[in-house]
Amino acid sequence: xxxxxxxxxxxxxxxxxxxxxxxxxxxxxxxxxxxxxxxxxxxxxxxxxxxxxxxxxxxxxxxxxxxxxxxxxxxxxxxxxxxxxxxxxxxxxxxxxxxxxxxxxxxxxxxxxxxxxxxxxxxxxxxxxxxxxxxxxxxxxxxxxxxxxxxxxxxxxxxxxxxxxxxxxxxxxxxxxxxxxxxxxxxxxxxxxxxxxxxxxxxxxxxxxxxxxxxxxxxxxxxxxxxxxxxxxxxxxxxxxxxxxxxxxxxxxxxxxxxxxxxxxxxxxxxxxxxxxxxxxxxxxxxxxxxxxxxxxxxxxxxxxxxxxxxxxxxxxxxxxxxxxxxxxxxx
Amino acid sequence: xxxxxxxxxxxxxxxxxxxxxxxxxxxxxxxxxxxxxxxxxxxxxxxxxxxxxxxxxxxxxxxxxxxxxxxxxxxxxxxxxxxxxxxxxxxxxxxxxxxxxxxxxxxxxxxxxxxxxxxxxxxxxxxxxxxxxxxxxxxxxxxxxxxxxxxxxxxxxxxxxxxxxxxxxxxxxxxxxxxxxxxxxxxxxxxxxxxxxxxxxxxxxxxxxxxxxxxxxxxxxxxxxxxxxxxxxxxxxxxxxxxxxxxxxxxxxxxxxxxxxxxxxxxxxxxxxxxxxxxxxxxxxxxxxxxxxxxxxxxxxxxxxxxxxxxxxxxxxxxxxxxxxxxxxxxx
Numbered sequence: 001x002x003x004x005x006x007x008x009x010x011x012x013x014x015x016x017x018x019x020x021x022x023x024x025x026x027x028x029x030x031x032x033x034x035x036x037x038x039x040x041x042x043x044x045x046x047x048x049x050x051x052x053x054x055x056x057x058x059x060x061x062x063x064x065x066x067x068x069x070x071x072x073x074x075x076x077x078x079x080x081x082x083x084x085x086x087x088x089x090x091x092x093x094x095x096x097x098x099x100x101x102x103x104x105x106x107x108x109x110x111x112x113x114x115x116x117x118x119x120x121x122x123x124x125x126x127x128x129x130x131x132x133x134x135x136x137x138x139x140x141x142x143x144x145x146x147x148x149x150x151x152x153x154x155x156x157x158x159x160x161x162x163x164x165x166x167x168x169x170x171x172x173x174x175x176x177x178x179x180x181x182x183x184x185x186x187x188x189x190x191x192x193x194x195x196x197x198x199x200x201x202x203x204x205x206x207x208x209x210x211x212x213x214x215x216x217x218x219x220x221x222x223x224x225x226x227x228x229x230x231x232x233x234x235x236x237x238x239x240x241x242x243x244x245x246x247x248x249x250x251x252x253x254x255x256x257x258x259x260x261x262x263x264x265x266x267x268x269x270x271x272x273x274x275x276x277x278x279x280x281x282x283x284x285x286x287x288x289x290x291x292x293x294x295x296x297x298x299x300x301x302x303x304x305x306x307x308x309x310x311x312x313x314x315x316x317x318x319x320x321x322x323x324x325x326x327x328x329x330x331x332x
Numbered sequence: 333x334x335x336x337x338x339x340x341x342x343x344x345x346x347x348x349x350x351x352x353x354x355x356x357x358x359x360x361x362x363x364x365x366x367x368x369x370x371x372x373x374x375x376x377x378x379x380x381x382x383x384x385x386x387x388x389x390x391x392x393x394x395x396x397x398x399x400x401x402x403x404x405x406x407x408x409x410x411x412x413x414x415x416x417x418x419x420x421x422x423x424x425x426x427x428x429x430x431x432x433x434x435x436x437x438x439x440x441x442x443x444x445x446x447x448x449x450x451x452x453x454x455x456x457x458x459x460x461x462x463x464x465x466x467x468x469x470x471x472x473x474x475x476x477x478x479x480x481x482x483x484x485x486x487x488x489x490x491x492x493x494x495x496x497x498x499x500x501x502x503x504x505x506x507x508x509x510x511x512x513x514x515x516x517x518x519x520x521x522x523x524x525x526x527x528x529x530x531x532x533x534x535x536x537x538x539x540x541x542x543x544x545x546x547x548x549x550x551x552x553x554x555x556x557x558x559x560x561x562x563x564x565x566x567x568x569x570x571x572x573x574x575x576x577x578x579x580x581x582x583x584x585x586x587x588x589x590x591x592x593x594x595x596x597x598x599x600x601x602x603x604x605x606x607x608x609x610x611x612x613x614x615x616x617x618x619x620x621x622x623x624x625x626x627x628x629x630x631x632x633x634x635x636x637x638x639x640x641x642x643x644x645x646x647x648x649x650x651x652x653x654x655x656x657x658x659x660x661x662x663x664x
Binding site for chain 1: 405462463464465478480483485486487488489490491492493494495497498499501502509510511578581582583585586587588589590616619620621624626
């Protein structure tokens with residue numbers, strides 16, 4: 001029997017789930033609308049049915065080792081989702097407990113999506129064999145997952161690794177957290193669009209970005225404009241890269257990672273964002289970190305499967321750390 | 333035979349060394365002038381003689397388990413001191429190798445003094461039983477040692493944990509590292525004195541600090557002035573605490589420690605510095621960290637023995653992590 005892991009990525013709108021093997025092959029995947037389930041217990045019941053059906057239909061003899069869940073405001077230690085602003089489930093939801101009631105023989109693990117992305121990069125992606133690295137997600141928000149000495153950094157309360165809410169510009173842009181100048185207000189999709197607006201307001205240069213309403217504008221629009229030579233778009237990425245590079249120089253002074261992996265919509269702008277990040281990082285880096293400088297690497301995980309792979313990798317990470325007499329992962 | 337560890341703290345002027353047991357009792361201690369030994373090999377030869385004599389004279393039957401060394405710019409992974417600006421030994425000095433030649437049966441460990449202070453706090457001090465905490469040293473410089481998941485954070489290159497060189501004030505005070513606005517330029521002894529000068533320049537208020545030349549002024553002078561009601565001194569600590577509190581709010585977003593321990597001359601100002609640090613930390617802390625807020629604690633290690641205790645604790649940390657068949661620490 002082939003050992004498998006289920007990866008579940010809970011988002012505000014949809015929940016994606018799938019079956020992955022130890023090599024990161026997705027045997028099957030699907031999604032359900034999270035918004036259809038205002039009661040988390042009903043959600044878990046529906047997920048149990050969907051997963052059971054998916055395993056039965058996958059056409060292989062498999063052994064379910066565990067379920068990994070990536071979710072906003074998820075706490076690894078307590079197995080709960082706490083006060084997630086983008087979910088309709090309010091308060092503290094003991095989601096791991098609910099899943100364990102339906103899957104009593106599986107190991108169930110939950111953490112936030114950026115931590116899941118970090119473990120995914122370590123198990124399946126570009127961080128194989130690395131013991132000190134981090135993953136930065138530049139998407140709707142800015143998230144981060146830190147691996148130190150081969151283990152994820154959860155902190156004493158399970159909430160470590162909020163690089164998006166490091167204050168990069170004192171007194172700067174207003175953040176959804178209520179404070180000002182957080183990295184997220186510059187490095188997220190919204191941050192890039194805000195930088196475009198600032199560039200547009202500060203110059204009379206022609207730009208095709210003037211024809212797109214700010215609330216409709218995406219990082220992809222800005223990327224395509226930059227590619228076609230639009231100076232406003234290029235300057236917006238430069239401004240974004242400056243804030244990210246300066247903040248990452250401070251990040252290096254904390255954990256000195258071997259590599260920083262970038263994931264998410266903003267990171268897909270490629271050289272337009274990575275080149276200014278690297279330049280400003282190097283300019284602001286303490287001298288002792290210049291020699292073996294941290295590597296800046298786009299995530300190896302394929303965009304379409306990344307959320308499921310990240311979540312499913314949590315299971316392999318747990319299984320790999322069990323004593324060998326309790327569980328051998330090499331035997332199928 | 334009582335198992336013992338040797339702690340050596342190498343400073344630019346003097347090297348302190350002593351014998352410690354597992355409970356943190358110092359059985360003997362002494363010091364030699366580092367500046368007398370421009371050749372590190374001659375230094376190690378002299379240390380070997382001094383340690384051998386000290387063990388012979390300590391009046392107990394002891395078993396030397398290892399030697400722990402705290403030194404500036406020390407690299408745990410390579411066992412070297414690299415380009416330390418405050419030592420006369422230039423280039424890369426393989427100090428652990430030199431010590432192992434004289435002490436072939438002892439485990440020899442080296443790291444920087446702030447990391448040694450963190451392990452000292454975990455083995456002998458206030459961080460016993462904690463798995464996620466950090467120690468901040470506020471002295472001639474600002475140093476830091478981070479413990480995550482029960483282990484010290486060395487980073488991929490051995491140089492992690494440079495909180496003193498996180499940029500707190502973009503474009504701010506010039507640092508000895510050549511950059512501007514590092515935490516060290518505000519939180520060190522020199523940083524406090526600079527804040528006093530700024531306060532003195534900005535007001536005509538009388539202050540006994542006006543009678544002390546800046547290069548003669550110490551944090552203790554400022555502390556005594558603050559105690560006696562000197563408003564300039566109190567404002568200088570407030571300004572220092574503001575920068576430290578804001579920077580520590582970012583630190584919490586990285587590793588979310590259970591506690592932050594403060595050590596060094598500036599920390600001895602007690603409530604005058606800790607109260608503003610705590611207030612500005614809380615004001616700048618992301619909401620998810622407010623509930624179980626990080627504890628701010630003065631170091632438990634006695635000032636006079638702290639350097640030797642920190643260095644010697646490195647040995648117990650290594651020994652405690654060996655397999656029990658190789659070394660039992662509970663048997664004397």
